[in-house]
Amino acid sequence: MLALVIALSLVTHVAAADKIAIIIDDIGNHPEDLAAAELPGDVTFAVLPFTPYGRAFALKAHHQGKQIMAHVPMQALAGNALGLGALTADMSSAEIKLKLRQVLDDIPYVAGINNHMGSQLTQLTQPMQAVMESLRNHDLYFIDSRTTEYTVAEQIAHRYQVPVARRHVFIDNETNKQYLSQQFDELIRLARQQGTAIAIGHPYPETIAFLKQRLSTLEQEGIQLVFASELTVTSELSIPSGLLETRQ
Template identity: 85%
Template sequence: MVAADRIAIIIDDIGNHPEDLAAADLPGDITFAILPFTPYGRSFALKAHHQGKQIMAHVPMQALAGNALGLGALTADMSSAEIKLKLRQVLDDIPYVAGINNHMGSQLTQLTQPMQAVMESLKNHDLYFIDSRTTEYTVAEKMAQSYQVPVARRHVFIDNETDEQYLTEQFDELIQIAHAHGSAIAIGHPYPETIKFLKQRLKSLKEDDVQLVFASELTVKSELSIASGLFKTGQ
């Protein structure tokens, strides 16, 4: 019998280190978010895809703190055309992409025009969006719904700290949210401690009474059409 409550686990920041390749060996339907134009991103995507995993592009977006963004970044000073071109380049770099989520982005995801351009691109490429929710003021979900792009949000970061007690507490919170709402999404990173923890904890999902699914399976696509006033931005 399939558990009614579902969780998705996204491992972010894949691609900069050869050690990241080991994360592809995690059991089950894990989703991996790969940074574009990184030394090991493409080879990881190929390996993970052939092991039955789901691939996302982890797209750098401008942060309020002015963090270094890396290659493939989307910034507030870009035109809609520039954003769409950059996203196409990102998607050309990473094979087997099914969706994207934001890397940083506490500034960009608050801005309507850039997020409109992002969602237009995703709509055209039949991709989904996961809002990492690096700011409470994000408009990304709203824009995705307006463009009928399948969308969901991150509920828990599991490894802001990497000691076992913290990891356990965060994973327990993920399970609790799933039981309360029917589903929940966690984001982690390819830290050795995280990978070791997940290899053990994922064995007990049956006891937790949850099913591990790909992030795409927890997205929702709005049936509402784009509001007529959405484009009246004066820009």
């Protein structure tokens, strides 16, 4: 009987664990990025398309049991250089869908996408509708990196019944250990408050070294690391198009 009680308590503890997802963005430009695949646990990696090491990384990380996303460049308000595979506001819906198809052909094992930059594009209804139509057709999810507070990406994802979630914390806008610890603690705080939280980081050596150490403590903290896909939600009802706000 005692063994049964202990077993039930362990099951309850696991079921009640708060969950986090960690996405490492900007993978593919440098050979050092390949080392990020060695991070322990269910880490999600967002790979830039048409980069020198992106495809090799996706192959390596997939075979190590990681989850792969496409980190799709999208037009920014500041006019940042976008690189190959970018989606821009002047593209037609057909052009956006074709570009996404090319991105998916370049990066193997993609389960979802998130936006690289995109402070302009994610505010615009027509381009994001094209994105979500494409994702729905390919059974992919979307993580809104939230590079603007005016993003309509989640709203439109719900309309098209695309699984979606949002970034809550950027963990390495600075790479000193104090800042990394501060941001990771905020991630844990939000997860305990909300039940789930998502962080985005980058393959900086300081970030990778910090995460290798900190991820090993999650179990003792009662936190479960999961792939980003596990924290997405899908709306049961589509949103009428009249409720969508178009921002130019």
